[in-house]
Amino acid sequence: MTSTSATAAQHPLLQALKPSPRMPVLFVGHGSPMNAIEDNAWRRSWQAMGAELLAREAKPQLILCISAHWLTRGGWQLTGMAKPKTIHDFGGFPQALFDQQYPAPGAPAVAHTLAQDLKSPTDGRPLGVDTDTWGLDHGAWSVLKPMFPKADIPVLQLSMDYSRAPAEHFALGRQLQALRERGVLVVGSGNIVHNLRAMRPSAGPNEAFDWALEFDAVVQDQIQTGHLDTLQNFQALGAVAQQAHPTYEHYLPLLYAAGAAHSTDLPRFFNTGYQAGAISMRSVLWG
Numbered sequence: 001m002t003s004t005s006a007t008a009a010q011h012p013l014l015q016a017l018k019p020s021p022r023m024p025v026l027f028v029g030h031g032s033p034m035n036a037i038e039d040n041a042w043r044r045s046w047q048a049m050g051a052e053l054l055a056r057e058a059k060p061q062l063i064l065c066i067s068a069h070w071l072t073r074g075g076w077q078l079t080g081m082a083k084p085k086t087i088h089d090f091g092g093f094p095q096a097l098f099d100q101q102y103p104a105p106g107a108p109a110v111a112h113t114l115a116q117d118l119k120s121p122t123d124g125r126p127l128g129v130d131t132d133t134w135g136l137d138h139g140a141w142s143v144l145k146p147m148f149p150k151a152d153i154p155v156l157q158l159s160m161d162y163s164r165a166p167a168e169h170f171a172l173g174r175q176l177q178a179l180r181e182r183g184v185l186v187v188g189s190g191n192i193v194h195n196l197r198a199m200r201p202s203a204g205p206n207e208a209f210d211w212a213l214e215f216d217a218v219v220q221d222q223i224q225t226g227h228l229d230t231l232q233n234f235q236a237l238g239a240v241a242q243q244a245h246p247t248y249e250h251y252l253p254l255l256y257a258a259g260a261a262h263s264t265d266l267p268r269f270f271n272t273g274y275q276a277g278a279i280s281m282r283s284v285l286w287g
Helices: 003-010 041-054 108-117 138-147 166-182 210-224 228-237 239-244 252-260
Strands: 025-029 062-067 077-079 128-130 155-157 184-190 267-270 283-286
Touching: 025 041, 025 252, 041 138, 062 138, 062 252, 077 108, 108 128, 108 155, 138 155, 138 184, 166 184, 166 228, 166 252, 184 252, 210 228, 210 239, 210 267, 228 239, 228 252, 252 283
Parallel strands: 025 184, 062 155, 062 184, 077 128
Antiparallel strands: 025 283, 077 155, 267 283
């Protein structure tokens, strides 16, 4: 076991959240899993963001991550295990990527409490708690490891019920606002534009398809002008939205992050470029 793993494994489990200064909210465009290990501009930006957040007045007690890669049907789930496993939910990449581990502790007691506090936008019932199936998928650990390499902040993942309408995902995001006053850093991890079938590996970070540029620009404007509730209506863009998201699981984490943002939170964009012409890496910090 590495020293980092040992430190995380010995970290006492968080039993309850305490009042704190308001935590910020992040939406991170995670792009290729290789960004987790390559020394590129995206990863260096995540490292800088993590250092900036840790230098603030109060350190997060807990990270709540909503990743594009944990989809459920028939309800929402929170991870409730003490030691979430690192999930390598991809294929065809170098062994070095599969060797990656992020041994951040879980917070089972907090997960069960939050599952009761948060209510399903569908029927008002408490959320579920997954104690043994999931863990931390690459949408979570690929960005959290560069940001918080010590893996000493407990992490919970919140699944997304993909059978539900975008408005319900935004509504659940609104419920996350209150957690920011209890030391919770909310992190949505997806991509504002994500079309793997259209990727062109030779494209540079400032090159993208016209439909990708258009969709990204519309979302940027909605965020910049504070019209966050309009983000849930992205399908009204028609063909442009369909090209930007043939399936929209990578867009939904943005709705949770935007829902958790307050109207007084000024957004700050970073990583405003593209991978392979069809993946927007645009990321946002609120607060």
